[in-house]
Amino acid sequence: MPRTGEWGTADCEYAVLTPAATPNSKVKAMWKGNGRLEFRRPRWEDMPTQYQVVNGLADLEPLEFLGATTTHTVGSKDLSDQRILE
DSSP, X not given: OBOTTOTTOBSOOOXXXXXXXXXXXXXXXXXXXXXXXXXXXXXTTTOTTTHHHHHHHHTSOOXXXXXXXXXXXXXXXXXXXXXXXX
């Protein structure tokens, strides 16, 4: 958490754990099937801050396609269950 008014200074800094449970999320529909993933190589002009990351992913050889799932959910969590890792 950055300190207000003092750029580059941390007000607090620690790792946290977010439990996976999402009690306020309701699954409305789920679809399973065969899937494929392909990263298209962007230019710097297309993605100035992330083009190197996407191009790095595009350079990876796919090992195996295991399937795909699309889930339609409503709701989410407010992250109030996060805990500091000590």
